[in-house]
């Protein structure tokens with residue numbers, strides 16, 4: 001293989017696929033990046049077998065070929081290259097890569113590309129297209145509610161549902177639940193659902209460069225593929241049954257308040273400063289026209305916050321983990337929200353005031 | 369003639385022993401039959417008792433089940449079908465959803 005490329009493109013390609021390089025050292029080949037020429041592009045690929053990313057960059061191909069470069073050292077070298085024309089030259093007999101940045105050069109010992117696992121291409125008969133900016137906002141509003149505890153794998157995923165032209169996402173760690181939907185531009189004529197690792201969705205979100213471009217999502221039996229720009233990300237799906245999320249959403253409420261998101265966020269964050277560590281308990285008292293938030297810690301002190309609200313229904317008292325409340329207030333993306341409560345033991349519901357495409361459930365903490 | 373008398377005596381003795389054998393077997397068979405009836409009766413009454421238990425259980429589940437599950441939950445165990453009986457860390461939306469449904 002012999003190619004000429006520019007530094008910026010090479011850095012981008014390496015940085016993108018580096019996220020999928022295996023941290024485990026059980027399979028040495030997975031600590032590498034497969035580089036392979038095709039027509040006038042260089043494809044870079046990395047996988048940890050759960051998540052695979054490939055990225056292609058424009059290059060000038062002088063001689064076609066492929067090789068697996070050790071990811072760590074290659075990325076370090078690429079980052080520190082001078083801003084000049086770069087030549088990658090391989091000697092396929094002994095798997096050595098020469099990086100030429102005239103007048104200097106570095107040679108790297110590499111691995112045979114034959115050993116690299118093949119990332120399967122999915123049949124494109126089940127796919128949808130969604131605008132990047134919408135996809136990003138959905139991931140931002142939902143993925144944080146997924147569990148990080150690997151002992152309960154199903155909850156580390158986001159339930160993705162396609163019903164014709166409706167795209168729904170749900171995540172829960174069993175203490176809180178986030179739901180968001182959107183209407184797709186085209187009817188998919190599909191009824192499909194799967195649990196996608198939250199990690200993979202966050203990764204796609206992070207790798208999106210242009211908010212106006214469309215992302216193609218291709219669904220298969222146990223894998224999902226995201227294609228956007230010059231990047232393709234493939235993730236395995238999480239096996240198992242996602243519990244019936246509709247069953248946990250209360251259908252009526254006794255107390256309903258309208259409150260400014262920013263005012264509530266600031267008050268909650270201040271109250272959380274002295275909330276007891278671990279449980280982060282803050283107490284909410286809903287009165288006519290005001291929401292009182294209090295917290296106290298024997299060591300640190302007390303906080304009393306009063307936020308203006310519009311109340312419908314009964315006055316109420318409830319305790320929440322402040323972290324769960326702060327999390328949603330940061331991503332809800334609406335100036336004003338509605339909070340619905342039904343007693344001090346039932347989950348509270350938080351929605352944007354002007355849209356019914358988002359819902360967040362938060363379980364109260366039982367206090368005596 | 370003496371030989372004949374002796375032969376007849378022997379036949380009589382054999383017949384007597386056979387008759388005794390038959391009588392013994394008859395008693396045995398009668399006992400078995402009685403056993404059989406008793407067992408059959410026991411089996412039936414066992415079914416009825418079991419039946420009553422099921423009915424009582426059903427009533428108990430309907431009447432006290434919610435209380436038991438809610439007690440189990442407040443003692444720190446999951447009652448949702450996902451993790452039923454497992455120790456829970458913090459509250460669980462699915463348990464609470466399930467208990468709310470049971471409460472209706």
Ligand SMILES: [Zn+2]
Nearest residue numbers: 446448460463
């Ligand atoms: Zn549970």
